[in-house]
Amino acid sequence: MKPDEIEFVAEIARVGAGLNVDREKIYLLESRLAPVARREGFGSIREMLLSVRQRREEKLIWAVVEALAQGEAAFFREPRLFERLREEILPALALRRPEGQAIRIFSAGCGSGQEAYSLALSVEDAGAGVLACGVEIMGGDLSERALEKAQSGLYTQFEVQRGLPIRLLVRHFEKRDELWALSPRIRSMVVWKRVNLNLDFRGLGRFDVILCRGVLGNMEPAARTRALERLSAALQPGGYLVLGADEAVGEMPDTFQPGEGGVHRRKPDVRVAA
Amino acid sequence: MKTCLVVDDSRVIRKVARRIIEDMGFEVSEAGDGAEALAWCRTSMPDAVLLDWNMPVMDGIEFLRQLRSAPGGERPTVVFCTVENDLAHIREALDCGAAEYIMKPFDSDIVQSKFALAGLL
Numbered sequence: 361m362k363p364d365e366i367e368f369v370a371e372i373a374r375v376g377a378g379l380n381v382d383r384e385k386i387y388l389l390e391s392r393l394a395p396v397a398r399r400e401g402f403g404s405i406r407e408m409l410l411s412v413r414q415r416r417e418e419k420l421i422w423a424v425v426e427a428l429a430q431g432e433a434a435f436f437r438e439p440r441l442f443e444r445l446r447e448e449i450l451p452a453l454a455l456r457r458p459e460g461q462a463i464r465i466f467s468a469g470c471g472s473g474q475e476a477y478s479l480a481l482s483v484e485d486a487g488a489g490v491l492a493c494g495v496e497i498m499g500g501d502l503s504e505r506a507l508e509k510a511q512s513g514l515y516t517q518f519e520v521q522r523g524l525p526i527r528l529l530v531r532h533f534e535k536r537d538e539l540w541a542l543s544p545r546i547r548s549m550v551v552w553k554r555v556n557l558n559l560d561f562r563g564l565g566r567f568d569v570i571l572c573r574g575v576l577g578n579m580e581p582a583a584r585t586r587a588l589e590r591l592s593a594a595l596q597p598g599g600y601l602v603l604g605a606d607e608a609v610g611e612m613p614d615t616f617q618p619g620e621g622g623v624h625r626r627k628p629d630v631r632v633a634a
Numbered sequence: 635m636k637t638c639l640v641v642d643d644s645r646v647i648r649k650v651a652r653r654i655i656e657d658m659g660f661e662v663s664e665a666g667d668g669a670e671a672l673a674w675c676r677t678s679m680p681d682a683v684l685l686d687w688n689m690p691v692m693d694g695i696e697f698l699r700q701l702r703s704a705p706g707g708e709r710p711t712v713v714f715c716t717v718e719n720d721l722a723h724i725r726e727a728l729d730c731g732a733a734e735y736i737m738k739p740f741d742s743d744i745v746q747s748k749f750a751l752a753g754l755l
Contacts, residue, residue, distance in 0.1 A: 434747070517719060517737050521744045525751050526735040530724055 361386055361393075365409050369393070369424065372412070376425035377502055378558040378583020392427045399423075426503035431574040435474045435523035438573075438605050441621065445569070446482045449600060449623075453568050454489040456598075462494035466567040468557060468591070469575035470499035473510025473550070474519070477542060479571070480549040481528055498564065500555030507552045513542035557587045566596045573604040573622070581610060588613055598628035635661045636754070637678075641671040641694065642686040642715070647738075651684055651715070654742045658749060668692030672700055679706050682754050684745075685732070687716035687723065698730045711752050715740060 361369075366383050373379035381389070393405045400420060402408040412420050436442050453463050467476040476499035483495045501507050520529055520540045533540045555561050557575065570591055576584045591601055592615045603609060603622040616624040638660040640651045645666075652662045660682065665671035669692040671683070683701075687694040694714065701707040712732045716723070719737040727735055733752040736744055749755050 439750075518744075521737065521740070521747065523747055523751075526724060526748075527728065530721060530728065535719075535721060 361390055373425050373428045374580055377429050378579045379428055380580035396423050396427045429502050431471050433471050433474050436478045442482045446486045450486050450490045454493045457493050462496045464496045464567045466570045467499045468570055468572040470501045471506050473499055476550045480546050497550045499550050500553045502556050511552050513547040514539045558583055567594055568596050569600045571602045576609045577607045595626040597626055599626045637661045637680040638682040639663050639680040640684045641665045643667055643689040654745045668697030671697050679709050683710050683712045684715050685712055687718050702731050711754055713748055713752055
């Protein structure tokens with residue numbers, strides 16, 4: 361890719377999703393964009409970008425932005441976090457829960473769904489208190505394609521070997537030709553929504569826990585600050601925002617108590633203006 | 635240093651696996667079939683065994699059965715690494731005492747992920 365093409369792509373990604381594209385990583389950019397160009401019927405990345413420039417077609421612009429926003433996907437990434445959710449955070453939330461109100465968890469930037477399903481599998485193994493109060497899990501991502509894949513619950517042999525314990529594969533998946541299909545019961549525990557963290561997402565309501573890992577670190581500072589404010593506003597007072605354990609996101613808004621391992625708690629005493 | 639015995643009848647696979655597992659800080663030995671692996675274990679039990687299924691002389695599952703009934707043979711953590719990728723094979727391996735299961739082809743990320751899940755890292 362040429363410097364002007366890189367600059368153009370970086371600008372599309374910034375405007376679309378607040379992404380901060382590393383202009384040095386040309387190989388990475390090309391490896392992300394080449395499959396999109398192929399899929400959309402262009403002979404090269406160059407031809408595709410030319411078409412984007414001339415025709416400004418929304419669908420194609422988003423295909424480019426989504427390809428650049430794509431994160432790393434694994435089941436139970438940072439396994440200790442899921443242990444902590446199951447053993448400590450979810451039971452604590454269940455204790456101080458008004459009756460009849462489910463715990464709401466949001467996997468923000470869920471990609472092809474491994475994180476949201478890891479949450480569902482953790483909830484399965486959580487104590488009776490958590491199960492009794494009910495848990496709603498929502499997976500949100502920029503990419504419709506990723507969401508479709510997430511919803512299908514179908515994973516390649518390669519994907520089910522990243523972070524998923526073999527006993528959970530045996531218990532919750534069945535083999536369908538060359539793919540592994542997650543059980544309908546676990547799939548039904550998650551709802552999926554298209555969400556752009558760079559825009560208002562108040563419509564989703566308030567959550568008790570939001571996981572947003574490997575997303576903010578790729579955003580440019582101004583967009584990241586706004587996204588953090590939106591995430592804060594989407595949390596119940598006393599709720600938890602989980603970022604990547606060693607993800608650098610700059611300064612946290614002062615609505616948060618900084619915590620260990622990327623787990624930040626929204627201050628319980630904050631009064632929120634309606 | 636932790637020790638790992640890599641059991642596979644393919645020299646190429648043993649070489650690839652050895653490099654990955656050495657990079658994770660293990661001292662690695664190799665065996666070309668189950669019988670050879672069993673002889674090795676009787677001399678010195680490794681901490682981990684990366685185990686192919688289909689091999690001449692003695693296959694992986696028979697090795698695992700005999701290992702588990704040998705003195706001290708309950709100690710090694712066994713991770714299967716095989717082209718057999720149906721649930722029946724996986725269940726049988728777990729029933730016989732395997733801790734984890736890798737379906738070939740594999741890469742270093744998969745081996746590392748599975749060793750971590752097996753509690754070896």
